[in-house]
Amino acid sequence: MIVYASRTGNVRSIVTKLDGESIEIYDGLLLTEPFLLITYTDGLGDIPAKVARFLEQNREYCKGVAVSGNSNFGHHVFGGAGEKIAETYQVPLVRKLDLRGYQADYEVIQTFYETRVKG
Template sequence: MTIIYDSLTGQTKRFAQNLGFPAIHVKLYEGTPEGELFLVTRSINFGKIPQTTKDFLDQYKDKVIGVAVSGNKNWGENYGKAGDSIEAYYNIPLILKFEGSGFKSDRQRVMDWLIKQEEGKKV
């Protein structure tokens, strides 16, 4: 499992780097390491998906097993909306929306989910 993150000001990066798996910036991923990917991205400009995330998904969406999205509740109905759009357009399950770099409990929820996926592959 590799975490792929898209981050401008570092909040998403901080979340991604604390999930217990190797983490790579979205623009630096070039197909290796192989295996499943988990995406951590952010919402911009009224809930839009960043172009860098779109470029990544257009190429690698089949390897992405889930997504978590950072946002800010001040954006109201557009809070974390990039995650809803990714789920709808790319058919990738949205596991969690979180604010900023998230709380420990947010990271734990994603880590538990990731570990469950890894366990599922063993049986």
């Protein structure tokens, strides 16, 4: 399963480039299977609040995280949500994407998904 959060549509666009079942995070969502998390970055390198709430409930099934950010924020905070999630929940940071990312990003994420989430 691919689980994602998107505020302005970039992550939603990334998810459409991937092959796999997906679900958007909502408050109260509980998963009972392994998932790849894809999120945007908020604040100054922060995890979006609803993603943080989701992870508190679902951390055991999280196999990795891919993150979208905007590199114009500067490299200290670019994609910071992904770094924080990887560190806090001890999961791989699969890829950082600038806004909607590129084909090479989708290929890396798809391979991870096939081998480490679905597989």
